[in-house]
Amino acid sequence: MIPEFGTFSLILALCLSIALAVVPLVGASSGNAQLMGYARPLTAGVFALLTFSFGCLFYAFWTDDFSVQYVANHSNTALPLEFKLSAVWGGHEGSLLLWLWILACWTFAVSIFSKEMPQEILARVLAVMGIIIIGFGLFVLLTSSPFTRYLPNFPADGADLNPLLQDPGLIFHPPMLYMGYVGFSVAFAFAIAALLSGKLDAAWARWSRPWTNVAWVFLTLGIALGSWWAYYELGWGGWWFWDPVENASFMPWLIGTALVHSLAVTEKRGVFKNWTLLLAIFAFSLSLLGTFLVRSGVLTSVHAFATDPTRGMFVLVLLAITVGGSLLLYALKAPSVKSDSNFTLVSRESFLLVNNIILTVVCITVLLGTLYPLIVDALGMGKLSVGPPYFNAFFVPFMSLLTLFIGVGTLSRWKRNGGQMWRTLGVIALLCVLAGIATPFVYAGAMDWWGALGGGLMAWVLFISFRDVMNKVANKTDKLAAVFKLSRAFWGMVLAHIGVGITIVGITMVTIYNDERDLRMAIGDTMTLGDYSLTFTDVRKIEGPNFISDQGVFEVTLDGRPYTTLAPEKRFYTTTRQIMTEAAIDPGLFRDLYVALGEELEDGAWAVRFQFKPFVRWIWLGAIFMSIGGLLAAMDKRYSRKRMGAAKASS
Template sequence: MMNSLQAIAPEFGQLALILALVLAAFQSVVPLVGVQARREWLMAYARPLATGQAVFLLASLLALSYSFVVDDFSVAYVAANSNTALPTAYKISAVWGAHEGSLLLWVAMLGCWGLAVAWFSQSLPLEMVARVLAIMGMISVGFILFTVETSNPFTRILPSPPAEGGDLNPLLQDFGLIVHPPTLYMGYVGLSVAFAFALAALMGGRLDAAWARWSRPWTVAAWIFLTLGIALGSWWAYYELGWGGWWFWDPVENASLMPWLVATALLHSLAVTEKRGLFKSWTVLLAIFAFSLSLLGTFLVRSGVLTSVHAFASDPERGVFVLALLGICVGGSLLLYALKAPTVASVGRYDWISRESALLGNNLVLLVAALAVLLGTLYPLIIDFLGMGKISVGAAWFNTMFVPLAVLLSFFIGLGAMSRWKSDSPKRLSKELMAAFVLSVILGFATPIIKTSEMNWQVVLGMTLGIWVIAASTWDVWKKSRGQLSRIPKLGISYLGMIVAHIGVGISVIGVTMVANYSVEKSVKMAPGESAEFAGYRFEFVESGHIEGPNYSSEATRFEVYDGDTLINVMTPEKRRYTARGTVMTEAEIDVNLWRDVYVSMGEPLNDGAWGMRLQVKPFMRWVWLGAIFMSLGGLMAMLDKRYRRKQDVAVKAQLVSGITAQEQQA
């Protein structure tokens, strides 16, 4: 029997979604009318409209969440993706466990980004805020309309709802699903802010240093969420899928990597625009590309054209709708760029040997990498669409493309950290970087010899690159601080954030190199009482048994793992059968430390109580994700730079910069 709140929650959520659509429509029109007519009172409506839209979108999301918690199976989406036996935490995460709910989460986050811009950009000129929020309102109109028309999560099953739900996909009943999609979506959607700032600056003809300074913290924030979201997805795939993989160049994984690569290029380009007033048009183009790739990822995941453990298969109508949104956003923004970009060309000079050149090289490598991923992801779809057969582009192709690009990128990271603005001397640079280069080469060659007494050129290359990035970055800090630790904090939190992020890149490169070349695995048949020696560890099969979970039953095995005579862990991998769907899932058990992972997972039951077991040892596995944490921490440090929080007359400073730029152009 439904209570009154449960009965009205879906209708309330639907109404809130429609009201948010109405406010988004006003938000996309009224502030621009105010800008055109130079009516500040109309421009001032941008902030309250953005606030109201965010409130109604959050209310709609809360209404759907409540329907999940109280098992309201009269809502079709709840009935398909939940069950009375599902733990409450997973009932909440089931809200975004399938297409309709994940899209509602998407638009709610879009509203929250608009709310943040409205209330944390008080020092910006009202005209700029009006344009930015109007553009974000247009994006909201498209996605909320998409949700209401093709992906409504509040559709009812009446008058006879099912007594039990269909259950959440067991693959998604995990802590990783609780945190991974919201974090990744915050990054995806956050790129809309960089996109909106770029278009607003184009519309106003004000691509100056002030615009770059306004846009940069928002871009960094989106990049941080995207970095963490990708890392969380990799971590989830590693331990949940049961085979110990952490990155497979899956098309949906690629859909998140492409905007990250372009957003990384955008961050570096914004730094040049802010510091030197260069790369203005290029920076705008990168902002358009980053958000466009975010929308392309949405199309790939939600159109049904991909088959992936991450994808939400959908009907063609949804794919056509998202493709239309993509066409309007990309086509409209590129048209505006074509009309306006020539009028705001950069003025300034720099030599081939300079920080500007290194950052430009960084940008080009990142963009080529994104294009390579895009080609490898879309090529099979295009071939299939043209009726030329079915092909697949595997990890070998992507790895072949990425290794030379990673070499170039690592070179530019080390070079850029030590280079000077405008002009530098090859002699000075070679002198400054020689110590880091020699150290990285020595350690790169020493690693495979120490590890296995055999030369492995892939390890030499990967370790040299990773150590080069770390050594060059730390050496730059040492030189700038003149070898005095007390001077390091005075170098500035933004600069130190850059160094920490670059060190994170080096850490991840080292982790990937070691995991890819020195991971070992063994499949064995084992029964209770038996043991196996593998990779220097002894695995003793103690016993097997049965476990009853809240919505599953499990066959589990207990292993004692020894390093020599020392017991390092008691591990209990499981084979779970989920009650509602009858799906069987492998739950691996992993013993971790900073230097290696010991990974045990169950295969199939064999005769006489024996099981097929998979044993794996993965050196430096944690470094892959530790590097992502360092990158995100570096981004957060850069955001905390006080120049982004100063209460000052930014409009006056912007006019001053614009005036200087105009004088340079006339000269």
């Protein structure tokens, strides 16, 4: 009966979401406070029902209820409990229920933490969120129910979870990614609510900004987790492949980054209102597009675990309604939206606008590279693929230019600038050129222009950030104390920009100085890579809960002295009959040693890949810095309830 309870809860949640979409919106339009007051309890009801439904699905996995088709297709009695948890969202139906539940979580969070928001604005925001819940609720109930039964007969055991998903990283990666995807629905709802009310002022941006920052943080962490998982799980040693599904999450991140900056300008200066509205609409629209690409079956990818072309059409229709409806509303309301202040060409506003344009252009470039092969295939013009050379040709120069403008924008002032800024930037630029040229010589003893570019860009971000801190406390008597009194939003910006610099160095160094060997090795053989030697000493049979494994044992020496032992595996999953590679990694702050066991060859030999990957962890370290910065900005004191209430009273 538990699965039936789950379905019934979904139906009730859909009914309440219809009420949530209609009643508060009617109340806001008519000025009826009683109708608007229903928004919060309706939101709580939707959240409770979807939480119960999601719990029912987890219970079905926990108890190995193979009468449920989704459980039978994605679990097994031998599957460890932690992977039964990830199996809940390891397929199409469960991942959509997770999407819907997270949407309810965001909606409930807005209703709880926005008590000081004007009732009319909150009613419209929650109503828009309710409309989105209706769309995905219908999607789950009509096309993708995870509670469908095998009746009257059902299998005695399940088909097991895709071995690619049987990894701790995949327990956290999809929820993090979905928290980011769905989180942009809040910014979208605020934008639509503002268009409906016609009130696009600084207060609107102030309400929306912390929610957008938190969504951006989750998406950043989700993308970083996906990159980290691909690095150690797929056995190739790569951290980014310009895979279409990777691009599907990267595009809303690019637009979301532009949105975070545009909201800051709208809040502080009352400009970029139209630009901010469009970015909020497109950030969520790209999130829906990513869901369509991953769940529609139009893409082939190691990341596209759940595909169904017929159900993908539902997401495409939902995407068309969302984009078309919101753009139509924007077209009707945008002419009445006016900026409150002016600024000169040489000002922080201008430089932030350039940053946003660059981010948008990069996003369009990635979008074209992702969709063009699909369009060509749909038109019957053959099949083609767009690979890394295309993306890198655009991405590297544009992102380098973006980094330069990050620095200029950071030191510039609102409205206008004087000559002092350019003199300061000139000195910093000279120091960065010297630091960039020194980087490849210090690391490798020889000049490399790409290495110099990466080192120079990181130095640019670091020097600019340091100078910005010094400017903030220049007129203070106790400068050290003043540093600690700077706002969380300011430190969030500093940490996020430093994170960008750290990631740039990681990408640059691992791309240029990565070294690898692919060899045939038998027991007793040794290979050398730089100062490290790898000796193949043994192959052991390992039996796991649902797999058997050949585990290679490799003794690593550094400069002739014993250093560590690495044990990569080649796993055979007995139920799915699939073979997976489990790389062995010796991690370090400045380098990773990476060993992957390939196919077994004749005479007991094996194909072995040994890689030296400098600074690779700086890629994900930079993402952590960015995420901490985003959280600090969202936790700034001016977004507290007390200050929000004061802002409400003043408006």
